[in-house]
Amino acid sequence: KNQVEQSPQSLIILEGKNCTLQCNYTVSPFSNLRWYKQDTGRGPVSLTIMTFSENTKSNGRYTATLDADTKQSSLHITASQLSDSASYICVVSQRRSTGTASKLTFGTGTRLQVTL
Amino acid sequence: EAGVAQSPRYKIIEKRQSVAFWCNPISGHATLYWYQQILGQGPKLLIQFQNNGVVDDSQLPKDRFSAERLKGVDSTLKIQPAKLEDSAVYLCASSHLYEQYFGPGTRLTVT
Numbered sequence: 001k002n003q004v005e006q007s008p009q010s011l012i013i014l015e016g017k018n019c020t021l022q023c024n025y026t027v028s029p030f031s032n033l034r035w036y037k038q039d040t041g042r043g044p045v046s047l048t049i050m051t052f053s054e055n056t057k058s059n060g061r062y063t064a065t066l067d068a069d070t071k072q073s074s075l076h077i078t079a080s081q082l083s084d085s086a087s088y089i090c091v092v093s094q095r096r097s098t099g100t101a102s103k104l105t106f107g108t109g110t111r112l113q114v115t116l
Numbered sequence: 117e118a119g120v121a122q123s124p125r126y127k128i129i130e131k132r133q134s135v136a137f138w139c140n141p142i143s144g145h146a147t148l149y150w151y152q153q154i155l156g157q158g159p160k161l162l163i164q165f166q167n168n169g170v171v172d173d174s175q176l177p178k179d180r181f182s183a184e185r186l187k188g189v190d191s192t193l194k195i196q197p198a199k200l201e202d203s204a205v206y207l208c209a210s211s212h213l214y215e216q217y218f219g220p221g222t223r224l225t226v227t
Contacts, residue, residue, distance in 0.1 A: 004158075034216075043120070043207050043218030044159070089158050103172060104149075104216070106158035 002027040004092050004107035012113045017080055021110045023073040023090030031095035031102050035064050035075045038087045038109070047075070047088075080114045087111050118142065120219035122208050128225045134196040137222045141190070141210030147171075149216070150183055150193050151207040159207055165191065198226045 004025045013019050025033070032051045036044035048057045048064040050073070056065050061078045077084055087109040093102040121140040129135050141148050147166050151159035162181065164172040167188040176183070180199070185191040195202055205221040 041220075041223075043209070043221050045218070046215060049215065091158075103164070104161065106160070108156075108158045 002092075002094060002105045004090055004105050006088075006090050006107040006110050008110060009108070010111040010113070012115060013080055015080060015082055015114050015116055018076065018078050019080060019112065020077075021075045021088050021090075021112070023075070023107055025071050025073070025090070025092045025105070025107075027092040027094050027105050029095045030068065030071075031093040033064075033066055033073050034091040034093070034104075035062070035073075036089040036091060038089055040086070044089055077112075080112075082114050082116070085112060085114045120208055120210055120217055122206075122219035122222055124222055125220060126223050126225075128227065129198055131200055131226050132197040134194065135198055135224060136192050136194045137206050137208075137224075139191045139193070139208030139219060141208070142212070142217055145210035145212045145217075146188070147211045148185055148191050149207075149209040149211070150191070151209065153205045153207055153221070155204070162193070162206075195224075198224075200226050202226050 007022045034049045035047045038044040047059050047062050050057050050066045052068050063076045066073045089109040090107040092105050123138050149164050150162040152162050153159040162176045163183045165185040168185050183193045203226045205223050207221045208219045209216050
């Protein structure tokens, strides 16, 4: 069964601190892995997308890593800001036949709260 | 570029009533998705369209949920009759190649 598990479930950190969120998956065949940020009351917004051959990708203060051998990914947030308070969702895309859009499996997300 | 549009943003209905949600994807995006997101959980795929054909509706409760995408552009999702457990945010997304773009969602409360 295709699954995506994230940890921790929730996290509280002080503004300015760094944090790392974890994602483990069992989706196969693998196509790509995405990290989304979802603010309360809004739809998810993509932060990074990584394919099999990529093991790190950055987007500003967000850096995602991927180990396709162990099927693990992490999202590192540097110098956190209050606006980083949101849910971070790991999504793994399953490769399908040519011409058919891929199927996504979503994690349940990590709820991050950045405080003063 | 305009994003994915959804309406209404909020809806409150009583159980056993019917409700419909509308989604207008980004222009040119062939693939359209409807997701159900229960509070505290990640989105769950309900149905995926490619143009006006259904690619995946394996998790759509077909006894009460229906969706259509006439002409391969905008789409509607209907629930009839609604149950209390249908209370959730319904997200529409569209995609081109790898990237998937989400709309703001419709928050449904069933009382």
